[in-house]
Amino acid sequence: MSINFDIVISSDDYSADMSAGLETMKGACEATTHIANTILQKKVSKKLTKESKVRNRLKRSFKGSFGMVFSLDTTDVDLKKKMNQIGQQAFSELISYFISEALYRESVKLSKKADSVLKELGDDIHDELIEQLQKSSLHNLHSYSNHFGKDVKLRYRKSRVTQTVLAHVDRKSYKSLVPKTDNTKITIEALIQVMEGY
Structure with missing residues (x-):
């Protein structure tokens, strides 16, 4: 069983910067x-290698934005047997679920x-996978959005005419991956009371 997806990068002229585009596709992969x-x-793989049993295959590009x-x-x-038992629809739901969770979205x-x-x-x-996605995959998926301010969509392709958006990323969603520190000092006053018998 194969599950088909596409990655769509918003573009005004049906083209995309190659470096950022490839990095974004790498993130989707x-x-x-x-x-x-x-x-x-x-189990969560820390590294994807050429020996991985599950792989992505490039299929074709299409008109409209860049994809x-x-x-x-x-x-x-x-x-393959497990993949068939789970099914394309449930698999795509889980991909959407994990990306949403990793981006702190509902x-x-x-x-x-x-x-x-x-x-x-x-x-x-579950938690280990979320952490792994936040380390690099989702940073790469946001590459085009960060460099050029364009939206990127990862979609499940049920057919040529039926697609479901699994993830939509932009500069705003990237901010959830990058913690922001605040140097404001806060003073907290606390009272600790000892109770008899404890």
């Missing part, structure tokens, strides 16, 4: 692959199937 690997293998179609595939028989309500897969992962793997 990393995010979908990290999430898929975690769902299928129930690229790609798919999430696996050649491993057992992982996520869409998951179907029963997607929610069941999420619960199987457990809290530790």
